[in-house]
Amino acid sequence: MRVVAIANQKGGVGKTTTAVNLAAAVAALDKRVLLIDLDPQGNASTGLGADKGRWPNVYHLLLGEVDLAAALQGCGALSLLAASPDLAALEVELAGQEGRELRLRDALRGAEDWDYVFIDCPPSLGLLTLNALVAADRVMIPMQCEYFALEGLTQLLDTLRRVRAQLHPGLEVDGLLRTMFDARNRLSTEVSGELERHFPERMYRVIVPRNVRLAEAPSFGQPAIHYDPQCAGADAYRQLAQEFLQREQRL
Numbered sequence: 430m431r432v433v434a435i436a437n438q439k440g441g442v443g444k445t446t447t448a449v450n451l452a453a454a455v456a457a458l459d460k461r462v463l464l465i466d467l468d469p470q471g472n473a474s475t476g477l478g479a480d481k482g483r484w485p486n487v488y489h490l491l492l493g494e495v496d497l498a499a500a501l502q503g504c505g506a507l508s509l510l511a512a513s514p515d516l517a518a519l520e521v522e523l524a525g526q527e528g529r530e531l532r533l534r535d536a537l538r539g540a541e542d543w544d545y546v547f548i549d550c551p552p553s554l555g556l557l558t559l560n561a562l563v564a565a566d567r568v569m570i571p572m573q574c575e576y577f578a579l580e581g582l583t584q585l586l587d588t589l590r591r592v593r594a595q596l597h598p599g600l601e602v603d604g605l606l607r608t609m610f611d612a613r614n615r616l617s618t619e620v621s622g623e624l625e626r627h628f629p630e631r632m633y634r635v636i637v638p639r640n641v642r643l644a645e646a647p648s649f650g651q652p653a654i655h656y657d658p659q660c661a662g663a664d665a666y667r668q669l670a671q672e673f674l675q676r677e678q679r680l
């Protein structure tokens with residue numbers, strides 16, 4: 430089982446869109462996939478047509494009130510651990526408790542039912558994201574190629590270094606993914622080139638274009654690869670799934 434956190438402390442960079450569509454595209458290649466929605470906003474859960482806030486969910490799992498099997502729901506070809514708005518209070522509720530960063534890792538321990546587990550992180554570097562990073566083998570970082578992207582990336586890489594030093598030495602960067610890319614925008618092309626220069630081995634070759642179908646699909650409770658299999662966004666995420674699995678085989 431391989432656990433991949435999809436993280437970036439910046440909001441609106443395509444984490445959830447990537448989590449939902451990559452998970453669905455990997456599942457479509459006959460892999461057993463679990464998607465964990467760790468964002469109190471629950472966008473990945475609603476994007477899959479699931480009931481966010483259904484009892485029990487990932488919040489109750491992290492509190493230790495239920496076990497993994499109880500918190501799961503089936504969602505087409507995927508398994509889902511849905512989020513709940515209650516997650517927003519978890520940081521306060523677990524304040525001062527020993528091992529509060531380890532709760533997701535411990536909850537997943539011994540689970541063998543999946544080939545890949547993807548975790549959709551909230552837009553912060555707080556306790557929820559920390560739980561995801563500790564539970565993960567790798568981190569995928571979706572980025573929009575814009576002016577402040579590199580600064581945000583430096584901060585995120587610092588956090589990963591700290592997590593490695595203090596909590597989880599085995600944590601690795603899976604890759605950087607360019608999302609919502611508009612090749613006509615000169616700044617995007619420049620930032621993209623800058624990323625290639627700084628992180629030649631880390632970049633995913635697949636670049637996800639700006640595509641309105643990707644933004645529409647969640648309101649139909651479907652990944653874009655099912656909502657409109659022909660659209661450019663679905664195409665990009667299917668290719669990303671291939672590239673992701675190729676990387677896995679190399680490692």
Ligand SMILES: Nc1ncnc2c1ncn2[C@@H]1O[C@H](COP(=O)(O)OP(=O)(O)O)[C@@H](O)[C@H]1O
Binds near residue numbers: 442638643
């Ligand atoms: N490639 C894309 N093209 C067009 N819209 C996109 C694309 N990726 C994401 N979006 C839209 O942009 C917004 C932010 O994306 P989202 O995946 O929710 O980011 P995050 O989870 O990082 O906050 C959402 O409304 C989403 O539907």
Ligand SMILES: [Mg+2]
Binds near residue numbers: 444445446472551
């Ligand atoms: Mg999100």
